[in-house]
Amino acid sequence: MDLRSGHCFWPINSGLVRSYPCLSENLKCDVLVIGAGITGALVADHLSQLGINVLVLDRRDVGRGSTSASTAMLQYEIDMHLSDLITRIGKPQAERAYQLCSDAIDNLAQLAEQLPDCGFSRKDSFYFASSEDDVESLEKEYQARKQAGFDVQLWGREAIVEHFNFSAPCGIYSTQGAQVDPFLLTHALLKRAQSNGASIFDRTRVAKIDQSAQGITAITERGLEVRAQKVVFACGYEAQSWLKEKVVDLNSTFALITEPNVVFDGWHKQCLLWESARPYSYLRTTSDNRIIIGGEDEAFKNSELRDAVLEHKRTKLIKKLAELMPKIPFEVAYAWAGTFGETQDGLAYIGETDEFPNAYFALGYGGNGITYSVVAAQIIADLYLGKPNADAEIFRFGR
Numbered sequence: 001m002d003l004r005s006g007h008c009f010w011p012i013n014s015g016l017v018r019s020y021p022c023l024s025e026n027l028k029c030d031v032l033v034i035g036a037g038i039t040g041a042l043v044a045d046h047l048s049q050l051g052i053n054v055l056v057l058d059r060r061d062v063g064r065g066s067t068s069a070s071t072a073m074l075q076y077e078i079d080m081h082l083s084d085l086i087t088r089i090g091k092p093q094a095e096r097a098y099q100l101c102s103d104a105i106d107n108l109a110q111l112a113e114q115l116p117d118c119g120f121s122r123k124d125s126f127y128f129a130s131s132e133d134d135v136e137s138l139e140k141e142y143q144a145r146k147q148a149g150f151d152v153q154l155w156g157r158e159a160i161v162e163h164f165n166f167s168a169p170c171g172i173y174s175t176q177g178a179q180v181d182p183f184l185l186t187h188a189l190l191k192r193a194q195s196n197g198a199s200i201f202d203r204t205r206v207a208k209i210d211q212s213a214q215g216i217t218a219i220t221e222r223g224l225e226v227r228a229q230k231v232v233f234a235c236g237y238e239a240q241s242w243l244k245e246k247v248v249d250l251n252s253t254f255a256l257i258t259e260p261n262v263v264f265d266g267w268h269k270q271c272l273l274w275e276s277a278r279p280y281s282y283l284r285t286t287s288d289n290r291i292i293i294g295g296e297d298e299a300f301k302n303s304e305l306r307d308a309v310l311e312h313k314r315t316k317l318i319k320k321l322a323e324l325m326p327k328i329p330f331e332v333a334y335a336w337a338g339t340f341g342e343t344q345d346g347l348a349y350i351g352e353t354d355e356f357p358n359a360y361f362a363l364g365y366g367g368n369g370i371t372y373s374v375v376a377a378q379i380i381a382d383l384y385l386g387k388p389n390a391d392a393e394i395f396r397f398g399r
């Protein structure tokens, strides 16, 4: 999400929750976290709870990166089917990756209980076939998920028409899912991290990192320095610029939100919805009874080009929503555009890379980046504490 675009939902909805100072002196810490989006906030919260001295820097206001644009559907089902991931990386690791995302939803539920209201609620999730061509792959996917122990049902056309306004050849209904306001969650986590000793500064861009045997020195664009044993890159889609290894393709995605008080006729349990087409459309409802629909992804070139097509994408999303939910009258409140990263295997990149000693990366790319952010916080804490973490292998660089 580029601030210049001005198309973001959550900050507008939630107002300016809290502001932090910009860095005004040289400082030292155990761990420097670059990026105060949902990933940096989860990492900072986790590490500071363990008594580690954390300092967070963000070039924008807190939570104003992709986090402010996110539709924040929390799903264990990643962009690559489990059945395809098994073929790619083997059954144990593929099932483990899915399980970690599922566990992340439970972890977020626990966090939500400890923090002020962040709009977290459990939701079922329905993944439907966009066309007859996808039926076979969804049936295969259903079998793979069932074998892995997930609570799933395969619904045919009849069951779908019974539960929803729309018809589709088949779909997988899952009971594990949730939604959250990622902007509020980010702020709540950082506030707690601060109360546990973390120092947080926004509007402070890290321009350069110097490395030594003792650790790193981050130099900001205003020439101030932060010395740390380790640095965590939680800079979202902008992290690629720190790496030689190409790990991510950037996409633009588009979303809109309706006015509140929609009556959800023909939307079973107001579950999370997404489809098998690529790129896919994704839909959810909000606690004040709005609909959010996103999709129409295309390769990201720059924010000006992305934002120039917003009006066109808005029209397409309205058409898609009207097709899916013909019995639900709605009025559009506004639309926005955002940028997200996509990896070849749909998995995040988390952990260390030979290119950058004393650094950890927390790059939760993909359609369910937020669940990856939870996984990243756990893995990075273990790496920092020198505790073995077998899951790090799944998300390693150079794979």
Ligand SMILES: Cc1cc2nc3c(=O)[nH]c(=O)nc-3n(C[C@H](O)[C@H](O)[C@H](O)COP(=O)(O)OP(=O)(O)OC[C@H]3O[C@@H](n4cnc5c(N)ncnc54)[C@H](O)[C@@H]3O)c2cc1C
Residues within 6 Å of the ligand: 001, 034, 035, 036, 037, 038, 039, 040, 057, 058, 059, 060, 061, 062, 063, 064, 065, 066, 067, 068, 069, 070, 071, 072, 073, 074, 075, 204, 205, 206, 207, 234, 235, 236, 237, 238, 239, 253, 254, 255, 294, 337, 338, 339, 340, 362, 363, 364, 365, 366, 367, 368, 369, 370, 371, 373
């Ligand atoms: C429209 C849209 C819909 C999405 N829907 C979903 C969804 O339904 N479910 C889901 O799980 N995920 C979704 N995602 C993805 C999800 O939003 C991201 O995975 C998540 O927000 C990434 O958080 P982050 O903290 O890693 O990155 P960001 O929120 O982008 O935060 C990175 C921060 O790093 C800062 N930064 C960068 N470089 C520097 C630097 N040099 N110095 C200091 N600070 C720096 C930036 O200012 C930024 O605030 C969606 C994304 C978009 C755009």
